Amino acid sequence: MLEARSLVMGYEPEWLPVLQQLLDDVLQCPLNTETGLTLGQISNAQRLVEMEFMLPSEGLNAGGLNALVARHDPLSQHAPPLDFAPLRGMLKGFIDLVFEYQGRYYILDYKSNHLGSSTDDYSPEKLDQAMLEHRYDLQYQLYTLALHRLLASRLPGYRYEQHFGGVYYLFLRGMRAGMPGYGVFYNRPSLALVTEMDALFKAELKDIPAMEGAGDETA
Numbered sequence: 444m445l446e447a448r449s450l451v452m453g454y455e456p457e458w459l460p461v462l463q464q465l466l467d468d469v470l471q472c473p474l475n476t477e478t479g480l481t482l483g484q485i486s487n488a489q490r491l492v493e494m495e496f497m498l499p500s501e502g503l504n505a506g507g508l509n510a511l512v513a514r515h516d517p518l519s520q521h522a523p524p525l526d527f528a529p530l531r532g533m534l535k536g537f538i539d540l541v542f543e544y545q546g547r548y549y550i551l552d553y554k555s556n557h558l559g560s561s562t563d564d565y566s567p568e569k570l571d572q573a574m575l576e577h578r579y580d581l582q583y584q585l586y587t588l589a590l591h592r593l594l595a596s597r598l599p600g601y602r603y604e605q606h607f608g609g610v611y612y613l614f615l616r617g618m619r620a621g622m623p624g625y626g627v628f629y630n631r632p633s634l635a636l637v638t639e640m641d642a643l644f645k646a647e648l649k650d651i652p653a654m655e656g657a658g659d660e661t662a
Contacts, residue, residue, distance in 0.1 A: 547608030565617020
């Protein structure tokens with residue numbers, strides 16, 4: 444005999460306490476220990492969900508992009524090289540969340556990757572490995588360029604160093620309200636990286652010298 448079971452928002456009732464704890468951890472886990480910033484502090488007026496962007500390309504090539512990101516981002520120096528045909532047209536994407544906090548603008552991306560069953564599996568070192576494995580470094584670099592262009596066109600007196608706060612990647616399974624640093628990856632791409640990537644997409648930057656040792660994978 445089959446027993447009918449009612450679902451709550453698509454989940455069976457026994458999962459609700461687990462989901463509630465996960466939600467509390469994500470909202471209350473400190474993203475920045477110095478300022479005490481948590482996701483739960485961000486109001487609706489301070490955030491933009493699923494921001495769509497389009498980056499036009501005038502012949503973006505893998506070699507130039509590999510050299511650029513390896514030169515300016517220490518994480519990308521250990522990433523395997525990209526390989527793709529020259530890109531002409533539009534690169535389209537969506538950013539999970541853009542938010543403003545204390546006059547600075549941040550990018551936030553949610554990741555549900557299962558890195559292990561213990562909190563230690565979501566330590567900063569393990570998160571770096573996951574970021575490299577999936578080339579999320581390139582993802583946040585493109586997101587940063589997209590937001591940089593938007594702010595430059597919309598925010599009076601915009602200056603990257605003053606107004607751009609950085610990028611957060613939240614690995615939801617590893618976040619704990621009382622354990623800052625676990626499950627939270629943060630990076631703030633340099634102005635040089637964003638400026639040169641902007642020029643690279645416009646085909647205004649060529650002949651980027653490769654950095655010695657770039658493209659070596661972590662052990």
